[in-house]
Amino acid sequence: MTCEQAKPRMTDYWSLTLGEAEQKEFSAHLASCEACRSEVSRVGALWQSLDLLPLEEPSGKVRERFYEMLGAYRQGLASAETQPAKRWWTMPAWQMAAAAALLAVGLGAGYVARGNGQPPAEVSQLREEVASMRQLVALSLMQQQSASERLKGVSWSYQVEPSDTEVLNALVTTVNHDPNVNVRLAAVDALRPFTGSPATHLAARNAVVQALPKETAPIVQVALIDFLAELKERNAAPELRRLVSDPDIDSGVRKRAEWALERMQ
Amino acid sequence: MAEVSAGQVARLALLFERHHRALFRYFVSMSNHREQAEDLVQEVFFRMLRYRTSYDPAQSFTAWMYQIARNAGVDQVRKRSAVQVVDIDTYVDRRAELVSASAGPEESASRGQDLALLRRAMDQLPEDKREILVLSRFQGMKHEDIAEVLGCEVGTVKVRVYRAIRALEQIYFALEREKVS
Incomplete structure (x- = not known):
């Protein structure tokens, strides 16, 4: 060379x-x-x-503006899809016939829609897309390096359907493994809506039971205990008894575990 | 991006979360102007939506994104029809303030000065050299992707990255000599 x-x-x-x-x-x-x-x-x-050169960080406005732009763009797309039908109505040769036909179709559609209670296909599709976007935002933010971004991700999880198992799994991972106490604490609270959905309530309850023995921060331990007491989750009783009898455990946590055991009886 | 291109525009949120910081840093490195860089990030994602059907899934997404970014940057300069005047001293001072507070005061001050000098040297690099250095060093792009963005051969990219770092070295040491004298 x-x-x-x-x-x-x-x-x-x-x-x-x-x-x-x-x-x-x-x-x-x-x-x-x-x-x-x-x-x-x-x-x-x-x-x-x-x-070693410091990295510049964009302000929060960038994200805000992006999601506003994306929302507006999608709305524009949805309305553009319905436009050809409107133009067709305006053609003079068809106006009279169209008016009569539309009246009949409208009455028929109204009758059918009232009968089965289903929203129009475009509305359903739009709802699905919005749900999918919320899910994506929550999942992406929860994987970020910055704790404040992950916290935002946890907040976004309130906007997804409680039956969303992907977001539930991400929250469970956060509760069990996130290094930041505030993020774990927020994720414990965010699990609540999932205990109300038939699709996810068992998984959410089990996640709370399994998280308690792994948790070491007293503030998160208390949040988990409160949650278990609220759910009257009897599977958590052995771990609660262990906490009560452990002399090294924080006194506030011990008292809360005693209170939870009494409440479950 | 292939999914966005196929009509699932909501998937752009995932790409935004993955790439908006890198894009922002690219624009800040090129313009030294935060607000302008934020506007350009917005513009790039808007153009991705607008031209989504032109995306070829066989192409590297990163290369495609930086092609859009370069065009957006050029268009903005044209629109403003005037080069931004940067108060370099203010800028360098602000950079120096960002140096880690974890180091001791003397070490921190000396490191801050070195970094301020390095930043200043970067700012004085000719635009084409700064761009290729930013893409290669800060954006972590492969030479193949840079070649696609710049429309040249991979071998040319390697030579140009080498020349850019050598040019940076010369500017850096010239500034250092200035400081000493």
Whole structure:
């Protein structure tokens, strides 16, 4: 390898993206070329120091504006889909016949709609899309690195259907594994709506029972105990008794566990 | 993006959550203007919706996104028909303030000065060199994707990234010498 061939490979070398064969060739060249060796070390230090430049963060307005824009765009799409039918009505040759036909169709449709209680297909589709968007936002935010973003994700979970198992699973993961106490605490509260849905109530209840032995922060332990007492969840009784008899446990948590056991009887 | 392109526009929310910060940083690096960068992020996602059917799933999404970003940036400069005047000293001072408070005061001050100098050197790089360095170093893009965005060969990208870092080195040391003298 010549110096000219080695130079464009330096950035790959610093980024550890050279292939095995190239790496060998490059190292062999460095071993025999003092000038390239010095350049790799000097410019490499500058390349690495770029990592230290502070990262700019966008303001919260960016997200707000994006979701407003997305909502407006989708509304526009929905109304654009209904427009061809309206134009058809305005054609003079069809106006009289269309008026009569529409009256008949309208009466018929009204009768049918009242009979089966189903919303129009477009409305159902729009609802599904909104639900899907809310689910996506909640799930994406809960995976963010920043605790405040994950907290926002937990708040978004209140806007999904309580039968949404994907969001429930994400909340359960948050309750069990999130390193931030405030996020875990918010996620415990966010599980409540899921205990009211036939599709998810069992999974949500079990998640609360299983989270209690793993939890170490007193404030979250108390929240879990309150939740279990509210649910009158008898499967939690052994863990509550363990907490009552554990001398190392926080006194506030112990008292709350005693109270919960009494309430369950 | 393939799903957005097929009509599930709500899926754009997922792409927004994944990429809006990186896009914002790209625009800030290129313009030194936060508000303008936020407007451009919005514009890029709007264009993704508008031109969603032109997205080819065989193409790299990142490359497609930065192609839109570059066009949006160029259009905005044209619209404003004037280059933004940046108060570089204010900007550099603000950057220096952001240096980690965890270091000791002396270390922090010295690191802050070095970083301020580095930031200043970045700002003085010619736009084409700064862009390729930002895409390669800060956005973590593969050379193949950068080649697609810039419309050139992968080999050319490697050479241009190398030249950009060397140019940065020269500016950085020139600024350092200025500071000492």
